[in-house]
Structure formats: structure tokens, C-alpha cells
């Protein structure tokens with residue numbers, strides 16, 4: 001038997017070890033293909049209202065993410081923001097106003113948002129409710145909810161030419177991190193259904209510790225007359241270490257053609273298989289709320305529930321290996337850190 005025949009025969013009649021190897025490869029490929037079919041998930045910090053009207057690295061990154069979503073055929077957007085919650089136990093509200101208005105927004109010229117048409121995704125609500133219900137999470141439709149800047153600020157920047165069909169899910173006033181993780185986990189299967197999930201909160205967001213003078217007196221939200229305080233820098237670092245674990249350095253500046261500044265990408269050595277997704281992400285994200293600097297960074301919990309939501313969306317065992325990227329970041333009002341993360345990608 002020639003070498004070619006020998007190899008051919010071996011490939012036609014694999015040994016048990018080869019079978020096992022091939023099955024593993026097949027499983028790996030299937031897992032990879034499955035992962036690749038899932039949409040990425042964004043965790044954005046919306047910052048102050050002026051982030052709507054002023055140019056920034058974050059705004060450029062949001063626009064890039066929006067272009068990519070449209071180019072990849074996204075049909076639904078589902079968001080959890082920071083400004084809407086319910087006191088009903090074990091419940092979230094779902095935006096179901098077919099003609100929502102926009103709640104007022106300060107320090108932004110009206111022409112930058114007033115004419116933007118919101119696009120409530122009424123037809124998608126049953127699918128969302130069905131997934132929540134299957135996970136034992138109650139949901140209630142709010143037929144009178146007007147959208148708030150924590151969500152439409154980001155949508156205007158991402159999709160300036162028109163809002164895709166969008167649904168907003170409220171937080172719960174108990175601000176239980178694990179409950180909000182479970183909401184994300186319940187909806188995770190919809191990532192395979194051309195649905196883009198966005199959490200809109202804040203990495204470091206304590207309105208009581210912001211330095212408001214430059215914004216109130218001069219409409220300058222990016223003034224930074226002094227550096228951020230150590231507690232703010234420390235907690236910002238903890239959030240990056242959660243969503244971009246194992247990065248080796250703040251990467252060198254991107255080419256000038258990319259306007260959104262620096263990028264920090266999770267290391268492939270961060271965990272077996274690399275990346276930051278998976279059950280460990282859920283544990284790390286929820287643990288952030290017990291960090292000694294958490295209460296300095298978040299006087300209230302409302303702007304950190306989107307972080308839990310995203311950890312749930314990317315916290316399945318099938319998400320192990322999914323990379324995290326800090327695509328842009330802006331400091332505002334001295335101590336407010338607006339980090340823009342993406343988990344996963346389109347290819």
C-alpha cells in the first residue's frame with residue numbers, strides 16, 4: 001500500500017482516537033460557528049446629557065457600532081438604560097408606547113434631538129416577554145412610557161439616519177445585581193435573532209462627586225480642570241479589568257483614520273480559551289458592586305444595572321472565549337468615566 005493510499009485509508013477509517021479528535025474539532029467548529037452567529041453586545045456609558053450634543057471619542061465609537069449593526073442586518077435593538085425602573089417585585093417593564101415622546105434633556109440644542117423619530121418595536125414584544133417568562137421573570141407593558149435620554153441619546157448617535165425598531169426594558173428598583181444578570185441571561189438566545197442588545201449606564205457615575213462648575217458656567221462638560229480623583233480611577237480600572245481582562249497595555253494610538261481614540265482589548269491569555277465572556281464574567285460583574293470603591297463610584301445603583309444586564313447576556317458557558325473591547329472612553333465633569341465596551345463581534 002502506497003503512502004497516499006495509507007493516508008487515504010486512515011482518513012476513511014479513523015481510529016477511535018481520531019474519531020474522538022475529529023468529534024472534538026467538529027464540536028469546536030460548531031461552537032465557533034454558533035458563537036459567530038450571535039450578535040455582539042454593547043455596554044455603553046451615556047454620561048451627561050451633553051454627550052448627545054458634543055463631539056467625543058464615545059460619539060464616534062457609537063456611530064461606528066451603529067454602522068456595523070446596520071451593515072450586518074440588525075433587525076431589532078433591545079436596551080436597558082439607567083433612568084427607568086419598577087418597584088414591582090421580580091418584574092421589569094417593557095416599553096410599549098406606540099408613539100413615545102422624548103423626555104426633556106438639558107444643555108443640548110433642541111435641533112439635535114427633537115426631530116429624531118423614535119421607532120418602538122411593538123411586534124417584538126411578545127418574543128421578549130416569552131423569553132423572560134420562560135426564565136420566571138415577570139414583565140409588564142408600559143403603554144405610556146416616554147423615552148429618556150439614557151437610551152435615545154445613544155440611538156441618535158448610533159443611527160443618525162433613522163432609529164431601528166427598538167425596545168427598552170426597565171431596571172428593577174431593588175437593584176439586585178443577580179436579578180439583572182438573570183434578565184440578560186433570559187434574553188441571550190435572542191442574540192441569534194438579529195437582535196442587538198445595548199446596556200446604557202456608566203462605569204464611574206456619581207453625580208454627587210462630579211465637578212459641575214465648568215459645565216454649568218461654560219457649557220464645557222469635558223473641561224477636566226483637575227485629574228479624576230483616585231477612587232474614580234481605581235473603580236474605572238476595576239471595570240476595565242472585568243470587561244477587558246488580561247490586557248497587556250493600553251494599546252498604542254490607533255491610526256488617525258480611526259477617530260475614536262484608543263482601544264483596550266482583552267488578552268487571549270486572560271482565561272483558558274481567552275476572552276472575557278462566560279460564567280466568570282457574571283461573577284466578576286456582580287462582585288464589582290461589593291468592591292470597596294463601588295459606593296464612591298456609584299452613589300446610587302441605577303447606572304450600574306446595565307452592566308449586570310450585559311454580563312447576563314454574555315455569561316453563558318457558550319460565551320467563554322468571547323473578547324471584550326474598550327472601544328472609546330471620555331471623562332466628563334472631572335470624575336465621571338464614560339467607558340464604551342463591546343463584547344463579541346460580527347465576524
Ligand SMILES: [Fe+2]
Nearest residue numbers: 046047082150
Ligand atoms: Fe444617566
